[in-house]
Amino acid sequence: MMGRQTGDQSQLFYLFNLEERIPANHLLRRINPIVTRVLVDLREKLAPFYSDIGRPSIDPELMIRMLVVGYCYGIRFQRKLCEEVKLHLGYRWFCRLELDDKVPDHSTFSVNRHGRFRDSDIFRQVFEAVVRACMDAGLVKGEGFAVDASVIEADASRYHGKAPDEIDWSAPERQTRAVAEFLTALDDEDADADRKPPKVISPVDLARPGPRRPTSASSLDMGSIISSTSSTRLSST
Numbered sequence: 001m002m003g004r005q006t007g008d009q010s011q012l013f014y015l016f017n018l019e020e021r022i023p024a025n026h027l028l029r030r031i032n033p034i035v036t037r038v039l040v041d042l043r044e045k046l047a048p049f050y051s052d053i054g055r056p057s058i059d060p061e062l063m064i065r066m067l068v069v070g071y072c073y074g075i076r077f078q079r080k081l082c083e084e085v086k087l088h089l090g091y092r093w094f095c096r097l098e099l100d101d102k103v104p105d106h107s108t109f110s111v112n113r114h115g116r117f118r119d120s121d122i123f124r125q126v127f128e129a130v131v132r133a134c135m136d137a138g139l140v141k142g143e144g145f146a147v148d149a150s151v152i153e154a155d156a157s158r159y160h161g162k163a164p165d166e167i168d169w170s171a172p173e174r175q176t177r178a179v180a181e182f183l184t185a186l187d188d189e190d191a192d193a194d195r196k197p198p199k200v201i202s203p204v205d206l207a208r209p210g211p212r213r214p215t216s217a218s219s220l221d222m223g224s225i226i227s228s229t230s231s232t233r234l235s236s237t
Contacts, residue, residue, distance in 0.1 A: 018093050028094040035068060038129040049116040058104045063112060065095045078106040161200030
C-alpha cells in the first residue's frame, strides 16, 4: 500500500540538539579544532581597530568562519554564502549559530574587508597561522609554496591605461593603501635587476570601495591572502 506523509509541520515544541546532528566525519567537524586554534587570538589582534563605545559589532570570528565555509564548499558570492549559512545546519554549527540566531548581512563583509580586516592585515596572519599548523603536522616543509589560481576578468581596460610617467602618484586621491604598498614595493626592488617597465598601467585602485563589476567574495579574500603572502619567508616561520 502506498504511504502518505501525514505531518503538517505544526508541532509547537521540538527537542533538538544541533551538536548531535553533525556527523563525526563531516568536513567542518574535522577542521573545527584547527580553526579554533588558529583563531584563538583573533579578537586580541583586532581589538585596536574597534571603538570602545557604541553598539557591539558582528563577531569577527563569525565572519571569518563563514568565509572558511565559503572556501571549503565553493560558495563564491557573499549573498549566496549568507543564504546557505542561514539554511544549512552544518554551516550554522561551524559558525556557532543557534537555530534562531541571525546571519550577518552580506554588506557586512565588504565593509570589514575594506576596513578593519585590511588595516589589521588579519587575512595574512590567519593564512600564516594555517601554514604553521600544517608545518607542525608535517604536511608541508615550509620551503616553498604554489598557488592554484583561477582566471578572473580584470576591472580594467587597455584603452584607458596611461604611461607610468603620466600619472601623478602624489595627488591626494592617489594616496590609498594599495598605492602606498605598490610604491614601497618599487622602492624595495633591486635597482640592478633587469626588468622592463610596463608600457601602460591602470590608475584605478581596485582596493578602494566603489561601483565596479561584481566580484566574488572568495576571489577578493584569497587574492589579498595570496598577494600578501607572496613575500613571506615560510622557511623562517
